[in-house]
Every structure is written in structure tokens, then in C-alpha cells.
Amino acid sequence: MSNETRLKALKIVLVALGLFYIFGIFLMMKFMPQSWTWEPRQIEYEQMIMGMYATLGVFLLLAAQDPLANRSLIWFTIASNIIHALIMTAQSILDMSETPNLWGDIPALLISAIILWALMPKRESFNA
Secondary structure (H helix, E strand, O other): OOHHHHHHHHHHHHHHHHHHHHHHHHHHHHHOHHHHOOOOOOHHHHHHHHHHHHHHHHHHHHHOOOHHHHHHHHHHHHHHHHHHHHHHHHHHHHOHHHHHHHHOHHHHHHHHHHHHHHHOOOHHHHHO
């Protein structure tokens, strides 16, 4: 895939992911709580998570306008999604009541990180 094609695809993914972070996480927590929330339910924690991801979503929408100028934000999104998913995976394994998260938010975090990583243009081809 050429860097130009990769960059166009990255812009689309940044918009889609930004919108998902702004609206989708709330909807998933509301309509699929078994695999998008933790037990016992902690409304304050859920509000904090929704607020953090909605804020990240806004910045991903802004980054979609010029992904190359926002590489650090995109790499932060990749790294934080992977770390978040790894921690949640360990917690889901250690606490059997959290096993449904292995089929909800954990795969979503990993898939979004992998897609962003795969679409990131190679730095050396833009420095020439």
C-alpha cells in the first residue's frame, strides 16, 4: 500500500474512531454493559472513562485533518489502547466475573490499535 493510500485510509479511520470514542463507548456501555463495564457497576468510573475517551475522540477528529502533524497523538492512542487492553485482559482472567470483557471492549481496543499502527505512514518516506 502506498503512503498516499495509507494516509487517506488513516484519515478515514481517525474520523471513525473519533466518532466511536465520542458516541460509541457510551452506547456500548449502555446497551452491552456485560462486556463494556465492570462489576460492581461504578457510575463515577464509567463517567470518567466516557469523558476521557470522548476527549480523545475530539482530538482524533482534529488529527484526521493532518495525521502527519499529529503522529504523537496517534501513537499515544495506539500505545494506550494496547496497555489498557493488556491490563483489562489480566484483570478479566484473574476475576472470572469480568470474563465478558474479553469479548467486548478488550478486542475493540486491540483492533483499533492494530489498524492505526498498520496505517501509520513510514516516517522515512515523508522526510525525503
